[in-house]
Amino acid sequence: MQLDISLIGVPTDIGAGARGASMGPEALRVAGLAAVLESHGLRVTDRGNLNGPANPWLPPIEGYRHLAEVAAWNQALHTAMHAELRQGRLPIVLGGDHCLGIGSISAVARHCRETGKKLRVLWLDAHADFNTASLTPSGNIHGMPVAVLCGHGPEPLTGIGGQTPAITADVVRQIGIRSVDAGEKRLVHEAGLEVFDMRYIDEMGMRHTMEQALLGVDENTHLHVSFDVDFLDPEIAPGVGTTIPGGPTYREAQLCMEMIADTGRLASLDVMELNPALDVRNRTAELAVDLIESLFGKSTLMRKK
Structure with a gap:
């Protein structure tokens, strides 16, 4: 496990349908993220917040809301994230809405x-985020990042990173999905995205789900x-803009994070869509920090190292 951690705050709700995710980075800091990680022997540097355009809160143009602003924020994040990875550090993105997955991933x-590393992306989300402008009436780009990363979308977004598509669908494992639009569902199937939705988790359990999602992860995997x-x-976790009932319980989420930690391969992390404006006494941020701690080795069992 990489011991040098960089926190990168990205205070914007530019791709979202509700205001407030821009306050997410500060809520995670208030919940003590840096101190919790340091308690596990990790060296944490908080890089502060990136800067980008304000949210103009306009209707969509040709199917996309705030395309230029979304591209600017994601380009800034891409540059910052890449710089941390080149230094051999483990970056944690403090979002912000999930459109930022474009710049990060x-x-x-x-x-x-x-x-020369293999990439595996675990997308923990209620939504598949595989929409396109033709599929979504809202035009909110936080519903599109996986599609954009796989090459579906406008060039200012798909071209970030210098290669289109940035990834192929076979590197992604989606976990916890329970809200997918009809047209989006068709596109997900066509792309061959591997999805472990809530029905799968209900039927097979979180342990089996994570075993399948982590299959093939080895020492050459990022x-x-x-x-x-x-x-x-x-x-x-009430503090999010798009609540969908029926998600993983506290224990299921803990097991998910602990099994990721067990691989020893975690090399970068996004924490997205935390919305303190909709939270109750920062409870969701504190839960997020608790789960991040499990990603970095806090175990509920007295396990021998």
Whole structure:
């Protein structure tokens, strides 16, 4: 496990349908993220917040809301993320809405091309985020990042990172999905995305789900986790803009994170869509920090190292 951690705050809700995710980075800091990681012997440097355009809160143009602004934020994140990876550090993106997965994962994919690593992306989310402008009436780009990364979308987004598509669908494993639009569902199937939805988790259990999602991860794998906080059941995590009932319980989420930690391959992390404006006494941020701690080795069992 890489001991040098960089926190990168990206305070924007530019791709979202509700305001407030721009306050997510500060909520995670208030919940003590840096101190919690340091308690595990990790060396944490908080790089502060990236800067980008304000949210103009306009209707979509040709199917995309705030395309230029979304591209600017994601380009800034791509550059920052890539710089951290080149220094051999483990970057944690403090989002921000999930459109930022475009900048983050395109940087990780670029780093993997440069270093000859295999990429595995675990997309923990209630939504498949595989929409396109023709499929979504809202035009909110936080519903599109996986599609964009796989080459479906406008060039200002698909071209970030210098290669289109940035990734192929076979590197992604989606976990916890329970809200997919009809047209989006068709596109997901066509792309061959591997999805472990909530029915799969209900039937097979989280342990089997994670065993399947982590299959083939080895010492040459860069494991990237993109954690949308709405992955969690809203009963335990109310502070998100798009709550979908029926998500993983606290224990299921803990097991998911612990099994990722067990691989020893986690190399970059996104924490997205935390919305303090909709939270209760920063409870969701504190839960997110608790789960991140499990990603970095906190175990509920007295396990011998």
